[in-house]
Structure formats: C-alpha cells, structure tokens
Amino acid sequence: NEVLALVSVTNDRASVVVIGDSVSFGLAQSLDAVADDRYDVVWAGGQNCPLVETHEVSWGGEMVFEMERCPTLADWRPLWERTRPDLVLIVSSVPEQSDQRYEPDGEWFRVGDDEFALRHDEAMAELVEITEQVGGRILFFDSPYIVSGAFENALFAEPERIDRWNEAIVGWSTVHPIVEVLDWRSIVEAAEAVPGSLREDGVHMQ
Numbered sequence: 001n002e003v004l005a006l007v008s009v010t011n012d013r014a015s016v017v018v019i020g021d022s023v024s025f026g027l028a029q030s031l032d033a034v035a036d037d038r039y040d041v042v043w044a045g046g047q048n049c050p051l052v053e054t055h056e057v058s059w060g061g062e063m064v065f066e067m068e069r070c071p072t073l074a075d076w077r078p079l080w081e082r083t084r085p086d087l088v089l090i091v092s093s094v095p096e097q098s099d100q101r102y103e104p105d106g107e108w109f110r111v112g113d114d115e116f117a118l119r120h121d122e123a124m125a126e127l128v129e130i131t132e133q134v135g136g137r138i139l140f141f142d143s144p145y146i147v148s149g150a151f152e153n154a155l156f157a158e159p160e161r162i163d164r165w166n167e168a169i170v171g172w173s174t175v176h177p178i179v180e181v182l183d184w185r186s187i188v189e190a191a192e193a194v195p196g197s198l199r200e201d202g203v204h205m206q
Contacts, residue, residue: 013040017085019076020045020092020141027091027141044079046070050095052123058099058108060155073126084134088127091184093143096165097156111164120168128176140173141184142166147192 016039018028028043035041048057049070058064099108102119109116131138143165146157155161166185173179191198198206 013038014086015039015083015136016041016087016089017079017083018043018045018089018091019051019071020090021049021095022047023093024089024091027089031089040083042079042083042085044071044076045092048095049092050100051090051092051127052100052102052119054095054100054102055104055106056101057095058101058155059094060099073123073130076127077130080130080134080136085131085136088131088136088138089141090127090138091141093162093165094151094156097143097158097161099155111161111168117168121172124172124176124179128178132178136178138176138179139182140169140179141182142169144185144188 016031018024018031018041022045024045025043025047028041028045031039032041046069048065049067050057053072054067054070056064056066096111099110100116101108102115107115127138143162145159145162146152146154151157169181173181188198
C-alpha cells in the first residue's frame with residue numbers, strides 16, 4: 001500500500017518493477033538515476049526479504065530476523081495492476097541463501113530442500129502469472145560469490161548455497177518462457193578482477 005501511494009500515473013516510458021532484497025534497492029536506485037528518461041522504476045522489495053512469505057530468516061547462530069514487514073504476492077498483485085510492468089527485475093541473494101522458517105517454531109529449510117523448492121516454485125508460478133497478465137517479462141539476476149568483506153564467512157556466503165540458488169533460478173527460466181536470467185555473477189566477477197572490489201561488504205554494490 002505504501003508503494004502504491006507513491007506510484008505516479010504511467011506515461012510513454014517503459015514500466016520497470018524491481019523486487020528482491022536490499023541489493024535490489026541499490027540496483028533500482030541506480031537504474032532510476034541513469035535512465036529515468038526511458039523507464040518508470042518502482043522498487044517493491046525489502047531489506048533482507050525473500051521472494052516467498054517467510055516467518056523468519058537465519059544467518060546462523062543468533063542472527064535471526066523476522067519477516068513481518070516484507071512484501072508478498074498480496075502486495076505485488078495490486079501493484080502489477082497499477083503499474084503494468086513491461087519488465088520485472090528480480091535481485092535476491094542473502095535471504096535466499098540463508099535458512100528460512102515458514103511457520104512459527106517450525107523447521108528450518110534451505111535452498112535445495114524440498115519444502116524450500118515447493119514454496120519458491122509456487123511463488124514463481126504466481127509471479128509469472130501476474131506478469132503475463134500485463135504483458136511483461138521477468139529478468140532474474142543470478143547471484144555472485146561472496147569473496148571478501150564483512151559477509152565473506154557468513155552462512156549465506158557458502159559457495160554450495162550460492163550454486164544451488166543459481167541452479168534454481170536457471171530452472172525457473174527453463175519452466176517459464178517469460179523468465180530470462182542475467183549472468184550477473186560473471187559481470188560482477190569480471191569487474192572485480194581489477195583492483196578494488198565493487199562490494200565493500202562482499203554483497204552490496206558501491
């Protein structure tokens with residue numbers, strides 16, 4: 001509802017909605033800064049928010065975060081109807097590579113688990129449905145490795161988790177024709193091959 005209140009009436013510019021975690025916010029902000037003459041950009045993600053309705057996300061140990069403020073499909077449906085996005089960008093890594101608990105006091109699940117896959121497959125099918133209804137497409141950014149910075153040794157930085165999350169992303173692009181994958185990992189790794197990291201904390205772009 002807060003996002004809907006800020007959305008202006010669409011014009012001739014293409015409509016772009018960006019969802020995902022805090023990394024997606026930086027991308028939406030940058031896209032708006034450099035191409036606002038071509039795109040109406042709306043960010044509808046949330047800090048440390050996964051793409052599925054989740055009770056808690058754990059980074060390991062006592063680093064557990066409640067997800068009550070995270071947007072869900074219930075928020076995205078009316079936003080899609082209002083903005084009719086030509087393109088939906090999905091940028092999510094940290095919360096999807098962390099442990100997730102869907103019910104209070106329930107079990108923890110991680111990428112690669114059946115319950116994780118089931119809930120994410122259902123959410124992606126709904127995202128595809130509402131995007132197809134307005135004639136849009138989805139571009140999913142894959143996840144680069146976390147090789148330096150404060151988060152280098154975090155649970156969500158484990159290469160196996162990143163690989164499994166990227167495999168899931170490719171899987172959705174295979175199942176749903178309107179979903180394409182941007183090889184963001186290769187772009188970031190190539191840029192960071194020169195001295196100086198683009199991600200001071202290992203995750204967020206400078």
